[in-house]
Amino acid sequence: MFNAQININIGSTTVGTAPVSSFFSYSYVQQIYPKQEVNANAAGNITGLIFYVDPSATIFDSSNWTVYLGHTSKTAFTSGTDWVPASQLTQVFAGTVTKNNNKVEVVFSTPFAYNNTDNLVVAAKENAPSIDINNFDEAFKVYSHLPSSTLYYKGDGMVVDPASPPGGIRADYKSAITISGLVPRSTAACPFVAFPTNNAQFVALSPNIKWFPVSGADSYKISIGTSSGSTNVINQQIVTGTNFIPSTALNADTNYYLKITAVSAGVESSGCAEVIFKTVPPVPVNDACSGALLASVFPYSYTQSDAISTTNNAGNIAVCPDAMNDGTWFKLVGDGSQYTIKVTMPAGSTFDPQVDVYSGTCTTLACVDSADNGGGGATETITISTISGTTYYANVGSYEETIDAPEDVFTIAITKL
Known part of the structure; x- marks a missing residue:
């Protein structure tokens, strides 16, 4: 099917240690793509993945890959040892990959059945003993997202065993990726709100509301109300960036309900959850x-x-x-x-x-x-x-x-x- 692929931030320009490291001999990387971000129309078979490489980079000595997919309820890695167990992963590829037109395409011999209920784990290890020397050290395009979305190990001592990986490092980014085989929803994904977090307390009266960009979105709509579903404070205000400060200060010691939706080609994302937060109390009587x-x-x-x-x-x-x-x-x-x-x-x-x-x-x-x-x-x-x-x-x-x-x-x- 022509449109059976989901592109997530494939226009990113920065690089990082995902899906593998090109700057160390061996690496093992796990990344979590939440269901909300995958934004698939329905459950389906993932038939491959495409990763994106910096045009100036080479991956000749970082091309021996083993790739795994899995389901998880995790939204982030809580520590450097919080790996998704190998028993919850399915190997979908093993072999040599190549850079072609600044892409690395991994085609699965057997599709992976994604349930569209859980979050998706993408794991990969690089098994070759050599490294690639590139201008930016790492070769693959990444984008900033939820804190601790990625967990990686890279070193020169050994090929990693996914059944017992060493302690790794968490990162607040993920691979720019194309997921082949899944049909995207007709609406853009709902944004992840970075600030304020749900049920946050003591939020400033002029908060700088922030969210992560949604792949394919050209604008966002902000609504704020004092009861669930209401828009009596801010009503569907259009914003082209990924932050927003209300022009009029909010009231002190008040619960607010925030909803942010993404707009792509005039179509607004649907089913986005509210974020509830409470503002700071009034200035205390004994302030001076x-x-x-x-x-x-x-x-x-x-x-x-x-x-x-x-x-x-x-x-x-x-x-x-x-x-x-x-x-x-x-x-x-x-x-x-x-x-x-x-x-x-x-x-x-x-x-x-x-x-x-x-x-x-x-x-x-x-x-x-x-x-x-x-x-x-x-x-x-x-x-x-x-x-x-x-x-x-x-x-x-x-x-x-x-x-x-x-x-x-x-x-x-x-x-x-």
Whole structure:
């Protein structure tokens, strides 16, 4: 059938280590092509693959291939050893390949039955002991896609056994490829949204929405609403690139429903899933020193769940010897007692806070003490001796001295000793 082939980013101009390495003696590469990206009309027999070679490259010494296909539920490789097992792969080719018109065509002796339900694994190993010296090291065209879409090993020591491959390296690209034997859908594939991810929290009010390009698409349509299926914020706005920033800021602390479709020759992709995300909360009431929350009953405890929205006000604070971000603020009035101020983060947090305590007024702060003893997720503690009637300000912010880094969720506890 004339149209029984699916082309995926065959116009790519960059090169990488897929489907094999031409720059090392031996290699083994697995690549995952999600069902959504394959975009086949129905299940069918894959009869061959075409890979694309840089016009200046040679593959004379990188042409002894064994090729495998398989099904997988994986969308990415989670580590350098997360290979799809050989038992889940079917060998479809073994022999010598050649470059012809900047292509390498691999024709299967027996077709591979693709179920159009799972994702497709394309695996290949190169068995020749020599290498090709090319201008760009590697010879084959690749395109950027989902993180860890490819897992590869390349070396000069041995032919790889797919039943027990060594640890490899993950890559965020895949081979430009033609899949022969499958009929494409009549509509373009649905784009993969890179940002925001589904169910993302704390998304900026003017987010830079990004997606991966769809092979054959000439434009995209963006819709955003505040309920599933709605377009009350952005209604089918046409974009020719692969990113989009709303012209009007979104509302804080709001759930949004995003849908992106691809358009090819005037036909829009169908059945594309929504991405749900939630924007950052409003700026906290204790964002500035003047709005510091008063601790008057002890023990005092407050969980700052909206710290991500702090503004850093006039910039970093250099009152104490170890400068820090302007974070969120708390205060207490001294009575001659000692107080312990402890800041903790939820389990798994990577937020690295600093705690500075000052006396004086918000416009004339004087350093009392500072704590930045741990790394991300570590507890910070300060104990201060107070003077009766003096106001003390505690600033909890990111430890960076010269850049504005975001704060995150923390709990402050103030105990009178």
